[in-house]
Amino acid sequence: xxxxxxxxxxxxxxxxxxxxxxxxxxxxxxxxxxxxxxxxxxxxxxxxxxxxxxxxxxxxxxxxxxxxxxxxxxxxxxxxxxxxxxxxxxxxxxxxxxxxxxxxxxxxxxxxxxxxxxxxxxxxxxxxxxxxxxxxxxxxxxxxxxxxxxxxxxxxxxxxxxxxxxxxxxxxxxxxxxxxxxxxxxxxxxxxxxxxxxxxxxxxxxxxxxxxxxxxxxxxxxxxxxxxxxxxxxxxxxxxxxxxxxxxxxxxxxxxxxxxxxxxxxxxxxxxxxxxxxxxxxxxxxxxxxxxxxxxxxxxxxxxxxxxxxxxxxxxxxxxxxxxxxxxxxxxxxxxxxxxxxxxxxxxxxxxxxxxxxxxxxxxxxxxxxxxxxxxxxxxxxxxxxxxxxxxxxxxxxxxxxx
Amino acid sequence: xxxxxxxxxxxxxxxxxxxxxxxxxxxxxxxxxxxxxxxxxxxxxxxxxxxxxxxxxxxxxxxxxxxxxxxxxxxxxxxxxxxxxxxxxxxxxxxxxxxxxxxxxxxxxxxxxxxxxxxxxxxxxxxxxxxxxxxxxxxxxxxxxxxxxxxxxxxxxxxxxxxxxxxxxxxxxxxxxxxxxxxxxxxxxxxxxxxxxxxxxxxxxxxxxxxxxxxxxxxxxxxxxxxxxxxxxxxxxxxxxxxxxxxxxxxxxxxxxxxxxxxxxxxxxxxxxxxxxxxxxxxxxxxxxxxxxxxxxxxxxx
Numbered sequence: 001x002x003x004x005x006x007x008x009x010x011x012x013x014x015x016x017x018x019x020x021x022x023x024x025x026x027x028x029x030x031x032x033x034x035x036x037x038x039x040x041x042x043x044x045x046x047x048x049x050x051x052x053x054x055x056x057x058x059x060x061x062x063x064x065x066x067x068x069x070x071x072x073x074x075x076x077x078x079x080x081x082x083x084x085x086x087x088x089x090x091x092x093x094x095x096x097x098x099x100x101x102x103x104x105x106x107x108x109x110x111x112x113x114x115x116x117x118x119x120x121x122x123x124x125x126x127x128x129x130x131x132x133x134x135x136x137x138x139x140x141x142x143x144x145x146x147x148x149x150x151x152x153x154x155x156x157x158x159x160x161x162x163x164x165x166x167x168x169x170x171x172x173x174x175x176x177x178x179x180x181x182x183x184x185x186x187x188x189x190x191x192x193x194x195x196x197x198x199x200x201x202x203x204x205x206x207x208x209x210x211x212x213x214x215x216x217x218x219x220x221x222x223x224x225x226x227x228x229x230x231x232x233x234x235x236x237x238x239x240x241x242x243x244x245x246x247x248x249x250x251x252x253x254x255x256x257x258x259x260x261x262x263x264x265x266x267x268x269x270x271x272x273x274x275x276x277x278x279x280x281x282x283x284x285x286x287x288x289x290x291x292x293x294x295x296x297x298x299x300x301x302x303x304x305x306x307x308x309x310x311x312x313x314x315x316x317x318x319x320x321x322x323x324x325x326x327x328x329x330x331x332x333x334x335x336x337x338x339x340x341x342x343x344x345x346x347x348x349x350x351x352x353x354x355x356x357x358x359x360x361x362x363x364x365x366x367x368x369x370x371x372x373x374x375x376x377x378x379x380x381x382x383x384x385x386x387x388x389x390x391x392x393x394x395x396x397x398x399x400x401x402x403x
Numbered sequence: 404x405x406x407x408x409x410x411x412x413x414x415x416x417x418x419x420x421x422x423x424x425x426x427x428x429x430x431x432x433x434x435x436x437x438x439x440x441x442x443x444x445x446x447x448x449x450x451x452x453x454x455x456x457x458x459x460x461x462x463x464x465x466x467x468x469x470x471x472x473x474x475x476x477x478x479x480x481x482x483x484x485x486x487x488x489x490x491x492x493x494x495x496x497x498x499x500x501x502x503x504x505x506x507x508x509x510x511x512x513x514x515x516x517x518x519x520x521x522x523x524x525x526x527x528x529x530x531x532x533x534x535x536x537x538x539x540x541x542x543x544x545x546x547x548x549x550x551x552x553x554x555x556x557x558x559x560x561x562x563x564x565x566x567x568x569x570x571x572x573x574x575x576x577x578x579x580x581x582x583x584x585x586x587x588x589x590x591x592x593x594x595x596x597x598x599x600x601x602x603x604x605x606x607x608x609x610x611x612x613x614x615x616x617x618x619x620x621x622x623x624x625x626x627x628x629x630x631x632x633x634x635x636x637x638x639x640x641x642x643x644x645x646x647x648x649x650x651x652x653x654x655x656x657x658x659x660x661x662x663x664x665x666x667x668x669x670x671x672x673x674x675x676x677x678x679x680x681x682x683x684x685x686x687x688x689x690x691x692x693x694x695x696x697x698x699x700x701x702x703x704x705x
Contacts (some may be wrong), residue, residue: 047612047635049517055608058599118594118609118636121443125574125593132447132575132591140573140597200693203566203602280537354558355536356521356606 007166007396015386021236029379036372039365040115048118049363056358057349061366063115065373066340068221069105069112070192071214071340073150075222076102077185078252084178087333090245096392097230099158101184101222106151108377115369137197148190151182166391167398190212202348204281207270213263214340219256220306221336222248224329229381231322237389247316250325253332254313260336261310281347288350294359299343305335447575448588449629456618459590460627467625467632471618476515476705479627482582488643488700489583490657491666491686492557492692495520495705499524499548499555502663507559510644510655511630512622514614522559522643522656523605529554534651559656560585560606561689561697568598568607574620581585584643586628592637599638603690604697610635643667670698 019025043050049360079098082088114120125131126144135141157177164171193214196205227249234241271282283289288296312328319325342362351357362370389398421557429453445459461478467475504522513519525539529552539556549555566585569577576592579585599607613635625631626646633639644654648667652658657665677700680686684702696701 001504048609049611053596053609054611055599055605058596058609113595116595118596118638119592121575122591122593125447125591127578132450134573134575138571138597140571140595144573186544196600199567199571199601200695201601220431277537290603348600351537352605353536353603354525354541355539356605 004167004398007398011387011396015383020384026379026382028328029375029382032375033372036369036375038177039368039372042365043115043369050363052360052366053356054358054360056352056356056359059116059344059345059349060360061342061362061370062112064345065107065370066109066112066116066193067214067344068215068337068341069109070147070189070379071218071336072222072225072313073102073105073109073147074185074189074215074218075226076154078183078219078249079226080178080185080222082248084175085182087249090242091248093150094241094245096158096161096388097233097385098226099154100381100388101226101229101244102154103151103158103384104377104381106147106154107380108373109147110151111373113377115373117182129366139191139198142191143188143195146184146191148297150181150184150188152186153177157181162388166182166396182189186215189218196344196348201353203278204348205344207267209263209267213260213267216256216260216263217336217340220253220260220332223253223256223338224309224332224336227329228333230325230328233385237385239389239393243322246322250313250316254310257306257310257313257332261383280351284350284357285343285347290357292350292357292359294361295343295346297336302335302338302343305331306339309335408433409538412544413570415622425508442590445590449578463627464588467621467623470632471616471621471623473618473621473623475621475623475625475631477625477627478629479644480646482580482584482648485669487583487670487698488562488648489668489670489681489700490562490643490654491668491677491680491700491702492643493664493704494554494556494701495561495703496662497524497555497557498662498664499526499543499545499550499553500661502659502661503537505556506655506659509642510622511619511649512616512625512632513639513640514610514616514633515620516615517532517611519608519610519614519639521608521639522557523607524555524557526550526553526555527554540561556701558604558606558689559699561695561699562641564581564696564698565617567601567603567693568629571597571601573597578682580628580645582649584628585640586645587635587638587640588643589633589639592639594636594638596638603693603695607638607640609638 038267039369051060066085076098079091079095083092114123117123126133126141132140133144135145157174160174162169164174190211195213196202197208197210198206200206227246230241233239259293268282280289284292285295285299287293309328309331312324312331316328346360350359405534413549420486434567446455455480463477464475467477501524504520504524507513507522508515508520513521523541525536525541526543527533527539543553550636560582562585564579564583566579569579569585573595574591574593577585577587577598594609596609599609610633616632616635621632622630624646626642626649629642629645644652644656648654653667657667666676666680668675670677672678678700681700684704686700686702688697
C-alpha cells in the first residue's frame with residue numbers, strides 16, 4: 001500500500017514536470033482560462049445583456065459548442081468498439097486516449113451549459129429529492145442524466161483499467177461496464193438531438209433525421225480530432241501509437257462522412273422539394289433570407305470542407321504518409337464544428353416563431369468564455385495524459401522501482 | 404408594515420451586506436439571488452407549506468418596498484374553483500394602437516430598459532398571405548392607426564392546454580395552474596431558456612439584466628406567480644393578469660382596449676361572453692396544427 005501511494009505521488013508529480021515546451025503550453029492554457037474567467041465575471045455582473053443572446057435567438061455560442069462537444073464525447077465509442085469487442089491490438093493500446101477525450105469533452109459540455117444558465121447557483125433544483133427534476137418529461141433532464149452517467153462510466157473504466165495495468169493485474173472484470181458504455185455513448189448524442197428534435201415550434205430541428213445526423217457527424221469529427229491528438233501525443237511523448245490505428249480511424253471517417261453527407265442530402269431534398277414555409281430556416285442558412293445571410297459563407301465553407309475531406313479519406317488507403325489525412329482531419333473538425341454547432345442552433349431560431357429575423361452574432365464576452373472553456377479542456381487532457389503515460393508506458397509498475 | 408419594522412429591516416440589509424453571518428438569520432432580507440441565503444434555500448412554490456409561503460411573501464414585500472421606496476403587496480391568491488380562463492381577440496376590431504401593450508407593461512412591472520413586452524402586435528398587409536407570420540412587422544411605426552391597407556394581430560401567451568414550454572422545463576419552474584394559467588416561479592427558474600425554444604408563439608421573455616422599472620412607475624399590487632418584480636436571469640410571460648383575474652377583475656389589456664376587441668372570461672361558464680363568442684363567431688387559434696390547444700381565441704366579427 002505504501003508503495004502504491006508513493007507511486008501515485010510519482011505519477012502525480014509527473015504533472016508538474018516537463019520541458020520548456022510543456023511549461024509554455026500549460027502557462028498559455030492558464031492564461032486563456034484566466035481570460036475566460038474574466039469574461040464570465042463580466043457576464044455574471046451584467047447579465048446576458050453582454051452576450052448576443054436575445055428573446056428571438058435564446059441560445060447561442062455556448063449551446064453550439066456544447067452540442068459539438070457531446071459528439072466528440074460520444075465518438076470515444078469508436079475506439080472502445082474495435083478495442084474491446086474485436087480486440088484490434090493497435091487500437092486497444094490507445095483506447096485510454098479516447099476515454100480521456102470523452103471525460104474531457106463531457107467536462108467541457110458541463111462548463112458550457114453552466115455558462116449558459118441565467119442562475120447557475122440554482123442547478124441543485126435539477127437534483128432528485130432536494131430539487132424538482134422534470135423527469136421523464138423534459139429532454140434536458142434526460143440529457144443531464146445521460147451526460148453525467150457517461151462521465152462516471154468513463155471515469156470509472158479509465159481509472160480502474162489504469163490501476164490494474166499499474167498493479168499488473170487482469171482488468172477484464174470491468175468488461176460489463178465497457179459494454180454498457182457503448183450504447184450509452186450512442187444515447188448521449190441521441191438525447192442531445194432529441195433536445196432539439198422534440199420542439200414542434202422549431203421546424204428546422206423537428207425532423208426525425210436529426211439524431212442519425214448528429215451521430216454520423218460526431219463519428220466524423222470525433223475520430224478526426226483523435227487522429228490529430230494521437231499524433232501530437234506520439235510526437236511529444238515517447239508513446240508508441242501504431243500507424244495502423246490511425247489509418248483504421250481515417251478509413252472509418254470515410255464511411256461516416258459518406259453517411260453524414262447522404263443524410264444531409266436527404267434533409268435538403270425533403271425541405272427543398274416540399275418547398276413550404278418550413279424551408280425558411282434552411283434558406284436563411286444556405287442562401288440568406290430577406291437580405292440576412294450572416295451564416296451563409298460559414299455553412300458553405302463547412303459543406304466544402306466536409307465534402308472534400310470525404311474524398312481524401314476515401315483515398316487514404318492508397319496514400320503514403322499522413323499529411324493529407326491530417327489536413328482532411330482538420331477540415332472535418334472545422335466543417336462539423338460549424339455544421340453541428342452554430343450552423344444547427346442559430347437557424348432553429350431564425351426566423352423566430354413570429355417570423356422575425358434577428359441575426360445572432362456572438363459577442364466578445366461569449367467568444368472569450370468559450371476560449372477559456374476550450375483551454376480548460378485542453379488542460380484537463382494534458383494533465384490526465386501526463387498522469388497516465390508513465391503507467392501505460394510501463395515505467396511505473398507495482399513492485400517495480402521506477403526507472 | 405410600520406416604520407419601526409422598516410428601520411429594523413434596513414439594519415438587516417446593511418448587516419447582510421457587511422457580513423455573511425447575518426445571512427444565517429432566518430428573517431433576513433436580501434437582494435435575492437446569491438445575496439440571500441433564505442432566497443437560495445427557498446422551496447419550490449408548490450412545495451411550500453403555509454408558514455414558508457407567508458415568510459417568503461413577507462420577505463419579498465420587504466425586499467421590493469426597500470428597493471422601490473413604497474409598500475408592496477405580494478399575494479398568492481389561489482385559483483377560483485370552477486374557472487378555466489379563456490381569451491378572445493377580435494382581429495376585425497383591433498386598430499393596432501398598442502394601448503394593450505403599454506397597459507400590460509405598467510400593470511405587470513415589465514422592464515422598460517431593456518424593453519420587455521408581453522404583448523406583440525403584428526401588422527400585416529391586407530391581401531397578402533399572413534398566417535405563416537413571415538410577412539409580419541412587429542416594429543411598425545404609425546402616426547395614425549388604423550392604417551389603410553393593414554390589419555393587426557396582437558400575440559401574447561396563448562395559455563396552451565398542452566403547453567410545450569412546461570413540458571420541457573428541466574426543473575418544473577413553469578406549470579399550468581388549475582384555472583388554466585401558465586405560471587413561472589421566478590425564484591425557481593434556472594434561466595436555461597429551453598422553454599423559449601419550445602414556445603411556438605414567442606411569448607416568453609428573458610431578463611437579460613436587472614429589469615429597469617422606474618420606482619414611481621411600479622405597480623405595488625402583485626402576485627407571486629405574476630407581476631411581482633422579477634430578478635435578472637429568469638424567464639417571464641403573460642399570466643392573464645393573475646393578480647387581477649383571480650379577484651374577479653379583467654386583465655389590464657382587456658380593460659384598456661379602446662376598440663372592444665379583447666374579451667375575457669370563464670370557459671367553464673356556459674353563459675360567459677367568451678363561450679358565446681366561441682360558439683357563435685368565426686373562431687381560430689394560432690398554429691393549430693401544432694396541437695398546443697391555446698385558450699386564446701382569435702375571431703372575426705365584422
